[in-house]
Amino acid sequence: MSVSEQVIHVVAETLNVSSSTITKESTAENTxxxxxxxxxxxxxxxxxxxDITLDVEDFAKLNSIQAITEFIEKMKN
Incomplete structure (x- = not known):
């Protein structure tokens, strides 16, 4: 499973929605x-x-699937 797919799965589980409703374009504003x-x-x-640690400063920046995915990919590399 790719990072993007994992992020979508986590978001869907956390928001208690179907993963089919979450896309790479999903944001806090449109979800x-x-x-x-x-x-x-x-x-x-x-x-x-x-298995990462996020700083409070990162919270505000991570408001879309795209931003979250890119951030995690950078942290994992």
């Missing part, structure tokens, strides 16, 4: 249920899934 509390829960889920 139902992706509010501030869900965003914090999502950051925690991403840390656990990818």
């Amino acid at each position: 139902n249920g992706w509010d501030s509390l869900a965003h914090v829960n999502l950051m925690i889920a991403l840390e656990q899934t990818f």
Whole structure:
């Protein structure tokens, strides 16, 4: 499973929606249920899934599937 696919899966699980409703273009602004509390829960889920540590400063930047995927790919390389 690619990083993008894993991110989509984690987002869908965290937001309690079907993964088919989440795409690379999904953002906090255009995705139902992706509010501030869900965003914090999502950051925690991403840390656990990818075994990474996110700084609070990163939280605000990671507001789309694309941004999250690119960030994790950079951290893993």
